[in-house]
Structure formats: structure tokens, C-alpha cells
Amino acid sequence: MKEEIVLNINNLTFYYKKENPIYKDFSLELKKGELVTIFGKSGTGKTTLFELIIGSLKPINGTIQKSKIAMIFQDPFNSFHPTYSIIEQIKDVVNSNFDDELPELLEKLSLKEELLYKKTYQLSGGQLQRCSILRAILMKPDLLLVDEPTSALDNIIAYDVMKLLVSFLKNSAILLITHDFDMASWCSDKIIRLEENAKK
Numbered sequence: 548m549k550e551e552i553v554l555n556i557n558n559l560t561f562y563y564k565k566e567n568p569i570y571k572d573f574s575l576e577l578k579k580g581e582l583v584t585i586f587g588k589s590g591t592g593k594t595t596l597f598e599l600i601i602g603s604l605k606p607i608n609g610t611i612q613k614s615k616i617a618m619i620f621q622d623p624f625n626s627f628h629p630t631y632s633i634i635e636q637i638k639d640v641v642n643s644n645f646d647d648e649l650p651e652l653l654e655k656l657s658l659k660e661e662l663l664y665k666k667t668y669q670l671s672g673g674q675l676q677r678c679s680i681l682r683a684i685l686m687k688p689d690l691l692l693v694d695e696p697t698s699a700l701d702n703i704i705a706y707d708v709m710k711l712l713v714s715f716l717k718n719s720a721i722l723l724i725t726h727d728f729d730m731a732s733w734c735s736d737k738i739i740r741l742e743e744n745a746k747k
């Protein structure tokens with residue numbers, strides 16, 4: 548894989564049931580700096596694609612090559628383990644020291660630092676979602692997967708989140724899942740529209 552290519556999906560075929568293929572010979576390439584949106588109705592295979600990319604599902608056919616990934620989940624309660632504090636879980640995946648970057652990011656995300664020392668059950672869904680955005684930015688991934696960032700956010704609107712992600716992750720590629728076509732048109736270099744039948 549060339550250095551600027553961070554995701555290469557080549558002739559992917561995937562189905563849960565053979566008679567109902569979700570992807571058939573689907574290919575996609577993402578380069579650093581690109582923002583591509585996967586847009587489609589409920590049930591067309593958006594989340595399945597992310598699961599294939601992160602490796603929790605395996606392709607029936609085809610290959611997926613990817614560089615370092617971070618992910619913002621649709622449900623923020625899936626983003627963090629309940630037993631450990633948020634800060635412990637951020638430090639687990641961010642290798643470099645981030646003390647210098649933290650104050651600006653906390654301010655932009657309207658997060659108080661003390662919240663990072665709490666556990667998931669002590670935070671609201673919106674606060675947790677903003678913690679997962681913070682972690683994703685601090686990880687400096689080559690590829691960021693964003694699944695519907697709007698749903699759990701309370702006082703940050705989705706457009707601000709996307710602006711923040713784009714401004715802090717200029718050297719990453721972003722793959723976004725959304726139902727919001729206006730948002731997709733506003734922020735994407737390319738929109739891939741999934742239809743009900745198998746995608747090519």
C-alpha cells in the first residue's frame with residue numbers, strides 16, 4: 548500500500564445469508580486528507596462495512612488493507628469500558644504525552660478536565676461522546692471511522708464536531724456514516740450512496 552493510501556478495499560464480497568449479499572465486488576480507496584461519506588437508509592450495510600474494516604467481521608471474498616485506525620461509535624456507551632476511568636482508557640491508546648494539547652481540546656469540546664477522571668456511568672451520553680471524540684483526536688489515526696456522530700450529542704452540534712475533526716486531523720482520512728444528506732454534502736470530498744441491493 549502506498550504511504551498516502553490509508554484504506555484499500557478491493558473487490559469485497561460479504562453476506563450474512565448467501566441469498567442476500569450486502570457487498571458484491573465493492574472497492575474503495577481512501578487517501579490521507581480525504582473525507583468520504585457512506586450514506587444510505589437503515590439496513591443497507593453501513594455499520595457492517597465498519598465492522599469489516601476494523602476486522603470484527605471477515606470478508607467472504609476480497610481484501611481490506613488499512614493503516615492505524617480510530618473510531619467514534621454511534622453509541623458512546625460502547626466506546627469505553629465501564630470499569631476504568633476515561634483518562635486511563637485514553638492513555639491506553641495514546642502513546643505520546645498530550646498534556647500540551649489537552650486544554651485547547653477540552654475547551655473546544657466543552658469538557659471539564661475533572662470528567663476525565665470519572666467512569667462511564669458517571670457521565671451523560673453527550674459527555675461520553677465528546678470524550679470519545681477527544682480520544683480519537685489525541686490518537687492521531689491515519690484513518691478515522693465516524694458512525695453517526697450526531698445521535699448522542701447534546702450541546703455540541705454535529706457540524707461543529709465535523710469541523711473540529713477536520714481541523715485537528717488534517718493528515719488523516721475520515722470515513723463518515725450518516726443518514727443526513729445535507730451534512731454529507733457539506734463536508735465530504737466524495738459520497739458513496741448504498742442502495743438496498745448488493746453494492747458494487
Ligand SMILES: Nc1ncnc2c1ncn2[C@@H]1O[C@H](COP(=O)(O)OP(=O)(O)OP(=O)(O)O)[C@@H](O)[C@H]1O
Binds near residue numbers: 569587592593594
Ligand atoms: N449479525 C447479523 N446477522 C444477520 N444479519 C445481520 C447482522 N447484522 C446486520 N444484519 C443485516 O445486514 C443488513 C445491514 O445491516 P447494517 O447494520 O450494516 O445496516 P446499516 O446501514 O448500518 O443500518 P442503520 O443505519 O440502521 O445502522 C441489515 O439487513 C441487517 O438486518
